[in-house]
Amino acid sequence: xxxxxxxxTRAKEAFEPLHANQVRMYVCGMTVYDLCHLGHAxxxxxxxxxxxxxxxxxxxxxxxxxxxxxxxxxxxxxxxRGEPFHVLTERFIAAMHEDAAALGVLPPDLEPRATDHLPExxxxxxxxxxxxxxxxxxxxxxxxxxxxxxxxxxxxGKSIEDLQAGARVEPGDVKRDPLDFALWKSAKPDxxxxxxxxxxxxxxxxxxxxxxxxxxxxxxxxxxxxxxxLTFPHHENEIAQSEGATGxxxxxxxxxxxxxxxxxxxxxxxxxxxxxVREILERxxxxxxxxxxxxxxxxxxxxYGDEQLDNARGALTRFYTALRGLPTAEPxxxxxxxxxxxxxxxxxxxxxxxxxxxxxxxxEINRVRSDDAAGxxxxxxxxxxxxxxxxxxxDDAEDYLRGxxxxxxxxxxxxxxxxxxxxxxxxxxxxxxxADAIRDxxxxxxxxxxxxxxxxxxxxx
RNA sequence: GGCCGAGUGGCAGAGUGGUCAUGCAGCGGAUUGCAAAUCCGUGGACAUCGGUUCGAUUCCGGUCUCGGCCUCCA
Numbered sequence: 001x002x003x004x005x006x007x008x009t010r011a012k013e014a015f016e017p018l019h020a021n022q023v024r025m026y027v028c029g030m031t032v033y034d035l036c037h038l039g040h041a042x043x044x045x046x047x048x049x050x051x052x053x054x055x056x057x058x059x060x061x062x063x064x065x066x067x068x069x070x071x072x073x074x075x076x077x078x079x080x081r082g083e084p085f086h087v088l089t090e091r092f093i094a095a096m097h098e099d100a101a102a103l104g105v106l107p108p109d110l111e112p113r114a115t116d117h118l119p120e121x122x123x124x125x126x127x128x129x130x131x132x133x134x135x136x137x138x139x140x141x142x143x144x145x146x147x148x149x150x151x152x153x154x155x156x157g158k159s160i161e162d163l164q165a166g167a168r169v170e171p172g173d174v175k176r177d178p179l180d181f182a183l184w185k186s187a188k189p190d191x192x193x194x195x196x197x198x199x200x201x202x203x204x205x206x207x208x209x210x211x212x213x214x215x216x217x218x219x220x221x222x223x224x225x226x227x228x229x230l231t232f233p234h235h236e237n238e239i240a241q242s243e244g245a246t247g248x249x250x251x252x253x254x255x256x257x258x259x260x261x262x263x264x265x266x267x268x269x270x271x272x273x274x275x276x277v278r279e280i281l282e283r284x285x286x287x288x289x290x291x292x293x294x295x296x297x298x299x300x301x302x303x304y305g306d307e308q309l310d311n312a313r314g315a316l317t318r319f320y321t322a323l324r325g326l327p328t329a330e331p332x333x334x335x336x337x338x339x340x341x342x343x344x345x346x347x348x349x350x351x352x353x354x355x356x357x358x359x360x361x362x363x364e365i366n367r368v369r370s371d372d373a374a375g376x377x378x379x380x381x382x383x384x385x386x387x388x389x390x391x392x393x394x395d396d397a398e399d400y401l402r403g404x405x406x407x408x409x410x411x412x413x414x415x416x417x418x419x420x421x422x423x424x425x426x427x428x429x430x431x432x433x434x435a436d437a438i439r440d441x442x443x444x445x446x447x448x449x450x451x452x453x454x455x456x457x458x459x460x461x
Numbered sequence: 462g463g464c465c466g467a468g469u470g471g472c473a474g475a476g477u478g479g480u481c482a483u484g485c486a487g488c489g490g491a492u493u494g495c496a497a498a499u500c501c502g503u504g505g506a507c508a509u510c511g512g513u514u515c516g517a518u519u520c521c522g523g524u525c526u527c528g529g530c531c532u533c534c535a
Contacts, residue, residue, distance in 0.1 A: 010465090028535075036535095043535045073533070156530075162463050163531065205533085227535025231465090234534095257535075258466090264527065268534055295474065295484085299466090301528070303473080311473065311485055318484080321498065344475090352475050356483035366499055432494060439496075450498050457498090 002057065002346045004223075005299060007231065007254040008155055012348055017222045018252065023059045024217040025051065026251075028209060028226035028234065029111070031068040032092040033077040036099045037274040038289075038304060039227065039260045039267050045290055046257045046298045046349075047225050048105040049390060053345055056389050064216045065108040067093060069115050071205055075191060085192050086115070099277040102286045104391040110216055114208035118194045121203045121211040124245050125183045125196075133244035137174035140186030140199045146179045149240040155254060156232035181237055183207045206237035210245070213238075219248040228256040228299075229266075257298045267304065275304065285403075287392060288312045294351040294390055315355075316392075317401065317461065322362040323384065324397040324457070326369075329377035331385050337361045341386045351390065358386060401459035411445050420449065420456050 002015040017023045027047045030040055044065075051063040068074075069089040078085040100107070114121070125142055128134035133148045146152050146160065153159050163179055182204035187193030193200040203211075213221065219242070226235065235254065242250040260267040267274045280289055292312040296302040331338075337357055344353035361383050369376035387393030395403075402413070411419075419438050426434035439449055448461040 030535075031533090039535045041535090046535095071533090157464060158531070159464090228466095228529070229534055232530060233532090259529075259535075261528080266529070266534090270532095270534060297475075300474085301467085305473095307485090308473065315484060318498095350475070352473095352483080356475070359483055363500085367501095369499090427494085430494075436495070443497095448497060451493075451496080452498075459498095461497095 002054075003348055004253050004255065005348045006252075007256050008251075010157075013253070015253065017059065018220060021058065021060055023054050023061045023223065024221035025054075025061065025063050025223040025225065026209070026213040026217060026221060027063070027065045027108070027224070028230055029065040029067050030092075030096055031071055031073060032089045032096060033071075033074045034092060034269070035276040035278060036096050037260075037267065037269070037276050038280060039274065040096075041099065041103055041277050041289065042260055042293050042298075042302060043225075043227055043257055044100050044105045045103055045293045045391075047255075049294070049298075049349060049351065050223070050225070050255070051108070052106065052391065053349065053389060062110070062217065063108040064110045064112065064213065066209060066212055067096075067111055067113045068205065068208065069093070069113045070192060070202055095278075099281075102281060103277070103290050104286065106391075112212040112216060114203060114212070117208065117212050117215065118196075118203070120215050121207050122184075122196050124207060124211045124214070124241065127245045128183065128241065131244060131247075133240070134183055135176065136198055139174050140184075140201060141174060141182055142184035142198055143175050143180040144183055144237065144240060144244075146177055146181070146240065149244055151243070152240055153236065155239055156236050158232060158236075181206060181233065183241070206234055207241055209234070210238045210241040210250075214242055214246065219246040219250070221251060223253045223255060224251040225255040225257070228258055229268075231256055255298075258296075258301045260302045260304055262304050264303075280309075284309050284313065285316075287316060287395070287400075291316055291355075291392060294355065294392075297348070297350055297352055299348075315359075317459070319358070319362060319383070319387070319393055320395070320397040320400045321459075322365045323380050323393065324401060325454075326365070326377045326380035326397075327373075329374065329381045331382040332375070332378035335364075335379070335382065337364075337379075337382060338386065341389075345389070354386075354390065358383060361386070403460065411442075411447065416442065416447055416458060420458065423449075424456065 003012045004015045006013050027043065030036065047065070051061050054061045070085065074085050074089060078088045081088060125134060128144065129136070129142070134142055134144050136142050153163065160179065184196060184198055184201050185204060186199055186201040191202070193202055213224070224235065239250050262273050265271060265273060288309060292309055293302065295312065337360065341354050341357045344350045344357060361379060365376050365379045365383065368379070384393050419442055423435045423438040426438065442449060446460050447458050450457045
């Protein structure tokens with residue numbers, strides 16, 4: 001049984017989808033005006049794991065992750081660059097897809113874009129006006145009337161009164177209440193805009209997610225996810241919009257992942273302390289980054305640092321070293337590793353605990369491999385299968401270990417083999433100084449040798 | 462200021478009312494020509510002050526510290 005922490009109730013709950021065997025999940029994706037940073041990578045990897053695992057549990061999953069391709073930041077950035085906004089967004093959408101693929105993130109089933117859903121957005125706004133939850137301001141903007149929605153603040157644990165205290169009032173504001181938020185923004189000159197019953201304009205940020213999720217998944221669906229910074233106001237506003245428009249409960253389980261941090265501070269665009277996925281992938285392998293993200297439970301902070309990435313590198317080397325040389329086999333039966341792995345995953349996706357189980361599996365493989373090759377192979381198959389549920393450990397072990405972690409490739413595989421052969425000859429002649437000199441030479445080139453009864457193997461380390 | 466969340470061994474990071482996390486690093490041993498890899502063993506922790514309890518790192522309360530949201534942000 002899967003247990004999920006539901007932000008709506010602030011408690012772990014047994015997961016029961018609305019329709020047996022079907023899970024409908026919506027995750028807030030990126031606003032595409034720049035490259036993905038590690039925070040975006042975390043969202044993608046975390047919910048990739050959720051989707052993969054639910055599928056492994058046998059659910060028929062519909063996973064929707066949207067793209068916000070029109071908003072103020074996009075317009076500003078496009079103006080700065082002197083290019084049409086859709087040229088800008090297409091470029092960053094392509095970059096995001098590359099980053100996601102590199103990190104082993106499977107594509108969502110649907111990836112709707114705001115600009116493709118203007119009719120749905122407009123009709124939801126019309127319904128909100130009809131139902132008394134929204135009003136047209138004098139300047140053609142349409143606002144959500146926050147006070148018309150009794151439950152406003154439930155998800156984020158805020159009361160309208162508390163919010164009011166900190167609310168910012170813009171001079172000349174056309175809103176009835178400072179907390180009201182825009183559903184439709186009337187177009188300023190030279191801005192991208194669409195026709196609407198309220199004149200030309202564009203959607204507010206929050207309405208697109210309500211309109212697209214409802215269209216794709218129905219009035220009520222199972223899981224809605226995103227970064228913790230979206231809890232308020234974005235997700236709070238989505239609830240107000242969707243429930244205001246449909247009259248039905250919006251989402252059953254709300255999941256928010258914690259932030260990536262640097263030096264105990266949130267990594268964010270505004271603080272300027274972010275690393276893009278690309279920058280990190282120049283120095284670390286994709287699987288190392290993915291592993292690093294999973295070393296922390298998804299709701300906890302994830303502290304970024306070279307030390308942590310180096311640790312991920314070492315961990316994967318240990319995993320693949322255990323897998324190296326094991327023949328293909330059927331996964332072992334009758335061990336409790338699988339059961340413990342699943343117990344960890346089903347406890348709100350406790351990936352650190354699940355990884356701990358995999359390490360114990362590694363130790364067991366290493367322990368038995370010398371006198372129970374078949375047993376080791378079966379355990380290795382189990383390790384691969386379980387790792388696969390996390391999107392890890394799917395490479396050929398030998399290839400992985402020889403592929404190295406960014407070491408220079410001054411020496412080709414053939415050169416290395418030649419040196420190993422020369423060293424072997426020296427060893428047979430008991431010429432230890434010659435043998436060690438060759439080993440040192442390789443070590444300087446980033447090649448680590450490992451002698452065993454079966455011969456000498458090497459890896460880039 | 463309001464509302465959340467967190468403080469675990471050298472580092473990272475789970476978890477639990479009373480025996481073990483796990484990985485890296487350290488130490489001892491096995492193995493090795495020497496290494497590497499691997500295995501075995503091992504030291505070291507639960508911010509702080511009270512309370513509940515036979516017993517608390519784990520539950521409750523105070524204090525301190527840190528982070529987040531309250532404005533765009535994954």
